[in-house]
Amino acid sequence: MVMRLSDVTTLRIGGPVDTFIEGSLEDILPKIEGDLLVLGGGSNILAADEGFSGTVVRDSSREVAELGGSQFRVDAGVVWDDFVAYSVDRDLSGLESLSGIPGSVGAAPVQNIGAYGADVAATVVAVRAWDRDINEAVRLSRADLKMAYRDSILKRSARSQKWGPTGRWVILSVDFELVHSAYGFVRYAELAKKLDVPVGGQAKISDIRDAVLGLRRSKGMVLDQTDHDTWSAGSFFTNPVVTRAPDGAPAFQTDGGIKVSAAWLIEQAGFPKGFSMGGQVALSSRHSLAITNRGGGTAHEVLEMARRIRSRVKELYSIELQPEPIFVGCQL
Structure with a gap:
């Protein structure tokens, strides 16, 4: 049976691989030459429709x-x-x-x-x-x-x-x-609101975990085989760090500059949640940072949508969004 990257990535996109090995990395790696892709959960990867001509390794270590x-x-x-x-x-x-x-x-x-x-x-x-x-x-x-x-x-x-x-x-x-400690700090406003504590306050770490999982599920960011909103590589673009934020943009100061919400830029540029270009790829209906596979989507379609979003955001705001996933056999 031919292994395809669509079988082992959360975006469920990608062509065949030449060699697939599962085992202990320390046993396998000394013997491998040429192109290598080491897979964990396959959750942050966009793989080419043509596949990967090197060796794909999945680590079996669990200690x-x-x-x-x-x-x-x-x-x-x-x-x-x-x-x-x-x-x-x-x-x-x-x-x-x-x-x-x-x-x-x-x-x-x-x-x-x-x-x-x-x-x-x-x-x-x-x-x-x-x-x-x-x-x-x-x-x-x-x-x-x-x-x-x-x-x-x-x-x-x-x-x-x-x-x-x-x-x-x-x-x-x-x-x-x-x-x-059974308590942890809550540093994010949305999470603080859900936990009913002030930003910078503390809550039980079990409650923080439950709240985070709830928030992620509400945005389609917890894997579910039956939910196409979760067939993604996670957030496709990182939040850009700039010297001046666009008017009205959610932003906060960091050591390196002002971090701006990429989701806000994308939606303001005309790409709302659920946006589709007519194929089998669309923005998540719950999270505009996730480009999702609606079933039968291709890497070509993902790249086409990502390029269109990136180009329009740059045209409007002079900000070039940077991709978060690792690209295998393709480029943005």
Whole structure:
């Protein structure tokens, strides 16, 4: 049976792969030459309709090890939300606002995943990674990773044609440091409102997790095989950081400038929730940042819509939206 990337990605788009291997990364990686794509949950990927001519590897490692205190070493193949649930069940705060994000632990520092006022960089101590340049395992500290908004040195290396979609370093495990507490801080206005606490206030981490999952479900951002609004790669564009926000745009100050809502820019540019260009791809009916597959959609259609949105936003606001997913065999 031919493996297709549409079978292993949440967008359910992508053509055949030459080779598919599932197992321990440390056993597999030393033997692989050529183009490589390491898959976790396949949740942040747009793959070409023509497929991928290299090797696709899915990590089977699933161990969570206690290092002492509140530090944990987690294999890259562990499902991200399973580890979040593990931490919340043990009254360990730090990850609760990141509940419901699809994918694996290994992908978390690559993307520096974040939501509802939190990002994973705050809890990552270091990673153990396979360096494809020297063909051996290395340790990279949080400082080495250079994590920024939805970015890291790991993700930046994947933009090089030399390394392909997975990049130079392949995460083997991640060391986290959490906080022994049943309470966590609420830093996002929408979440604070749902929990009925002030922004910057505290709530039980179990309540924060439940609230985040509820908010994500309401936006079609929790995977559901029967709901086409969830057939996406998550948010397709990052929120741009600018020196001056457009009039009326939801925005807030960050260290690097003013972060503007990409969803607002998209909707103001004439692309409301549910927008379609007539094919099998449309914006989610609940979340204008998600480009969704309505069944039988293609990468060509996704790219066509993304280019149209990007072009119109740039024309109106002189802001060029940056894509969040990893592109496999295609470009925006």
